Amino acid sequence: MAQNQQHDTMKCEELLTLLNEYVDGTVDPAICAEFEQHMTGCNPCQVVVDNIRQTISLYRAGQPWELPPDFRARLHAALRERWRQRQGQP
Amino acid sequence: MPADTSNADLVRRANAGDFNALEELTTRHEKQVYSLALRMLRHRQDAEDVVQQTFLSMVEHLSGFREESSFTTWLMRIATHAALKVIRKRRGLDTISLEAAAEAAGQGESIPHPEFIADWREAPHELIARGETGQLLEDALNRLDEKHRLVFILRDVQGLSVRETAQALALTEANVKVRLLRARLALREQLTRVLGDPATRLEPHRH
Ligand SMILES: [Zn+2]
Numbered sequence: 212m213a214q215n216q217q218h219d220t221m222k223c224e225e226l227l228t229l230l231n232e233y234v235d236g237t238v239d240p241a242i243c244a245e246f247e248q249h250m251t252g253c254n255p256c257q258v259v260v261d262n263i264r265q266t267i268s269l270y271r272a273g274q275p276w277e278l279p280p281d282f283r284a285r286l287h288a289a290l291r292e293r294w295r296q297r298q299g300q301p
Numbered sequence: 302m303p304a305d306t307s308n309a310d311l312v313r314r315a316n317a318g319d320f321n322a323l324e325e326l327t328t329r330h331e332k333q334v335y336s337l338a339l340r341m342l343r344h345r346q347d348a349e350d351v352v353q354q355t356f357l358s359m360v361e362h363l364s365g366f367r368e369e370s371s372f373t374t375w376l377m378r379i380a381t382h383a384a385l386k387v388i389r390k391r392r393g394l395d396t397i398s399l400e401a402a403a404e405a406a407g408q409g410e411s412i413p414h415p416e417f418i419a420d421w422r423e424a425p426h427e428l429i430a431r432g433e434t435g436q437l438l439e440d441a442l443n444r445l446d447e448k449h450r451l452v453f454i455l456r457d458v459q460g461l462s463v464r465e466t467a468q469a470l471a472l473t474e475a476n477v478k479v480r481l482l483r484a485r486l487a488l489r490e491q492l493t494r495v496l497g498d499p500a501t502r503l504e505p506h507r508h
Contacts, residue, residue: 227412231482255503259415262489262497267457268425269492273438276336282349283331289353290327293360294320 221249226256234263308372316364323363327356330373334380340442340454341384351387355380377459385469388451413486416505419497428496441491445484452477453484 314322338348
């Protein structure tokens with residue numbers, strides 16, 4: 212684990228509290244530069260940031276559940292029925 | 302209906318009286334709506350009710366859809382609010398606001414430090430292509446407290462802003478940020494324990 216030997220600017224602990232803003236790209240530019248400087252010297256923090264980005268993109272991509280077929284049939288029948296009712300209205 | 306017909310075209314056709322276009326819109330989005338509802342509610346019957354309500358509401362309000370946002374965004378918003386309604390019905394709002402007040406006052410648990418830190422063996426797009434992570438993702442999500450799970454789903458999966466998430470859940474933006482950080486860290490931890498390459502494992506932060 213790197214200790215930030217030269218500049219004792221930002222600790223891992225502080226980085227953790229700014230993680231959301233950094234990952235979302237909403238962190239103040241000056242702080243962003245410090246954040247990135249810390250990561251250059253601290254591999255664990257860099258990997259944690261990567262892991263979090265990957266975690267979010269995995270969840271964003273997933274639509275894992277198929278509709279149960281009987282439910283899907285009922286859903287489409289209900290839609291057709293509601294559609295008919297609405298078309299029947301003046 | 303050709304697969305390359307845009308959602309916007311389908312909406313116009315449906316509004317001109319074409320039921321097939323409406324069905325195609327439903328077919329394109331039903332998995333996404335059902336998955337969102339199941340993730341939020343973790344109850345099959347409730348999730349089915351939300352799906353049905355969402356698409357019936359689509360039939361009712363499609364003529365008022367104004368294309369300022371994408372159709373998918375519009376529909377997922379309807380689905381999100383339908384699912385939140387079920388959650389509100391399940392439990393009183395009082396318990397939520399007490400909890401939130403404690404959190405804002407800093408009485409919540411401290412932020413957990415990352416423990417298992419390692420590069421993943423595969424990139425997300427490779428994992429998705431092989432389709433083997435589905436159960437892992439849902440198991441990890443189910444292990445979160447509801448308060449963390451909902452914030453993560455609305456903010457990171459549905460892409461609502463922090464402000465919109467706060468409004469949807471009747472929380473302050475500060476609450477949303479704290480919960481989001483905890484959710485992201487917890488999910489990262491769980492997924493990395495399975496997907497991380499032990500050969501690249503690094504020592505956690507020590508201070
Ligand atoms: Zn660090």
